[in-house]
Amino acid sequence: GFFTASGSLGAMAGAWLVKTYTPVVGSLGMLNYSAVPHLLLLGCFLLTIRRSRGVAAGLKTVSSREREDRATSSTASLVAATPFRPDSGLALFREYRFLPWLLILVSLIQLLVSLTDFTLNRFVETAFSSLDTRTTYLASVYLQINIIAFFLQFVVMAPALKWYGVFPTHFTIPALLTAGFVVLLLYPQVALAGMLFVFLKASDYSILRGAREVLYLPVSLEAKYKAKSIIDVYVYRAAKVLSSFLILLLRSLQGDLVLIVNLVLIAASSLWCLVIPVLKRRWGEISPPGSPP
Numbered sequence: 001g002f003f004t005a006s007g008s009l010g011a012m013a014g015a016w017l018v019k020t021y022t023p024v025v026g027s028l029g030m031l032n033y034s035a036v037p038h039l040l041l042l043g044c045f046l047l048t049i050r051r052s053r054g055v056a057a058g059l060k061t062v063s064s065r066e067r068e069d070r071a072t073s074s075t076a077s078l079v080a081a082t083p084f085r086p087d088s089g090l091a092l093f094r095e096y097r098f099l100p101w102l103l104i105l106v107s108l109i110q111l112l113v114s115l116t117d118f119t120l121n122r123f124v125e126t127a128f129s130s131l132d133t134r135t136t137y138l139a140s141v142y143l144q145i146n147i148i149a150f151f152l153q154f155v156v157m158a159p160a161l162k163w164y165g166v167f168p169t170h171f172t173i174p175a176l177l178t179a180g181f182v183v184l185l186l187y188p189q190v191a192l193a194g195m196l197f198v199f200l201k202a203s204d205y206s207i208l209r210g211a212r213e214v215l216y217l218p219v220s221l222e223a224k225y226k227a228k229s230i231i232d233v234y235v236y237r238a239a240k241v242l243s244s245f246l247i248l249l250l251r252s253l254q255g256d257l258v259l260i261v262n263l264v265l266i267a268a269s270s271l272w273c274l275v276i277p278v279l280k281r282r283w284g285e286i287s288p289p290g291s292p293p
Helices: 002-033 035-059 064-072 075-081 088-095 099-127 131-164 166-186 190-205 207-214 221-225 227-251 257-284
Strands: none
Touching: 002 035, 002 131, 088 099, 088 221, 088 227, 099 131, 099 166, 099 190, 099 207, 099 227, 099 257, 131 166, 131 190, 131 207, 166 190, 166 207, 166 257, 190 207, 221 227, 227 257
């Protein structure tokens, strides 16, 4: 929507500024100039709080009858009617048997993102000795990611999910990544590592996110707000943390670190491909007739 597009445009602008002005003021200089957008962000935050107080004051004038009508038509009624149980969100994973596989899918994606990012940075450190050159290159990578993600989200995603299918889309991306990681294993080049990282991150920001959201359509409102929060918040962050620990573990091993990480990438993307048919079968158990494949 509009807010997602605004975020993509802001990310593009930031990456373009770093790419353009790092050769002029240097990496440390750009770090100092980053105080400007931080101050702007702080100002917007304070203005938002001030405006929200005015909205809250206006809501106090709404009659009690109107408030009751709004409460019955909102998720607040669901929360009020449901007794609090600490394990209620986890219980939904037993009710909807596709959710554990979706959890595994999200974990694998974040593992791949972290390891591909690490691999790219290792290649960049080897290829470019200058800090400013590395900063400029990585800024251009993130500029490409956000441009492609913006295009995929607003042009490609809807037709792809409608005509190509949700699960074929889920399968095609890891299949292409697996092939790319195999090529990277045979021909380790910084340009290829950058292309794989751009493809993975841009897809994660756009098509993959939309394809995951579609899977929540047949579930109950409770599952949308509880199980989805567990996966999108806790599992997402936990996968990032575990990926960092895995990188530290791999760094302690003897041998070619890039080669070892690349083998893990091939294994993880292959496992992603194997998860999709199981996820499709479990999701088909609760999806209504005529749901997209």
